Amino acid sequence: MKTKIATALLTACTAMTLAAPALAAPDLAAPGTGGGRVGVKAGDWIIRLRGIAVIPNERSGGITPTFPNEQLRLDNAVTPEVDISYMVADNIGIELIAATTKHHVFGTSGTTGGIGKLASTRVLPPTLTVQYHFAPQSKIRPYVGAGINYSFFFDADASDGLEAAVGRTRVSLSNSFGWAAQAGMDLDLNDRFFLNLDLKYIDMDSTVTLRTNAIGNQRVRLNIDPIVAGVGVGMRF
Secondary structure, eight states: HHHHHHHHHHHHHHHHHHHHHHHHHGGGTTSSSSOOOOOOOOOEEEEEEEEEEEEEEEOOOOOTTTTTTTTEOOOOEEEEEEEEEEEEESSSEEEEEEOOOEEEEESSSHHHHOEEEEEHHHHHHHEEEEEESSSSTTSSEEEEEEEEEEEEEEEEOOOOOHHHHHHSSSEEEOOOEEEEEEEEEEEESSSEEEEEEEEEEOOOEEEEEEEHHHHHHEEEEEOOOOOEEEEEEEEEO
16 A cells, blocks of 8 residues: 555656646746745755655565564654755756655564564665756755765664563664655745645555564564655755
C-alpha cells in the first residue's frame, strides 16, 4: 500500500511540475514595471525552512536467525528541515538538505509483534541534489532534482518491552549511501520571500542488529526508502 501511495504522490507532483510553467508564464514581470524582483537567477543563494513528514516505505527481511518469518516496520515522523541552495545558472541549482528524525521500530507479527515497540533510532540523512528550475524568472517556479544522500543512524535504544522479553539488548543500525529524487515548487510572496512545496524519495537501507544474551545476535535487512513531503518558506539573497 505504501508503495502505491508513494508512486501516486510522485506521479502527481511530476505532473504538477510539468504543467506549472504554462500557468506561471503570465506572472513574468518586465524590467522597469515597478513590480519588484521576480524569480531567481544565477548567483543567488536560497535558504528554506520546511516542516517535513517522513513516511517510511519499508521492506523488511526476516529477523534472523531466531524469527525468520517475522519482520520490522518503522513509524512516520514530523520534524523541521533546513536547506541551502546555490543557483549555478538561471535554471540550475544545487541544494543541500539537513534534518534529523526519530523513528520507533515495531515487529509486524508473531512474537515480536506482540511486544509492541522494539527499539527507537534517530537518523540524519544529509542529501545533496542538483535541481532543474523550469521557469526561474516566474513567480511560480517548479523544479525537479536528483542526487545522493548518506544516512547516519544514531542514538539507537532497545525498548523496555524488548528487554523485558529477552534481557539487556544493544541495538545498532548500519549507515548507508543512496540516491534521491525530488520535485517541488516555489511561489513568490514578495520580492525576497516565497512559499515552498517539496516532495522527495530517498533511497535508504540499513542492517538492524540486536545483540542479546538470551537469544544471541539477531539481524534484519531493512530497506526504509522514505517519502519526504515538506512545506515551508524560503528567502533568496
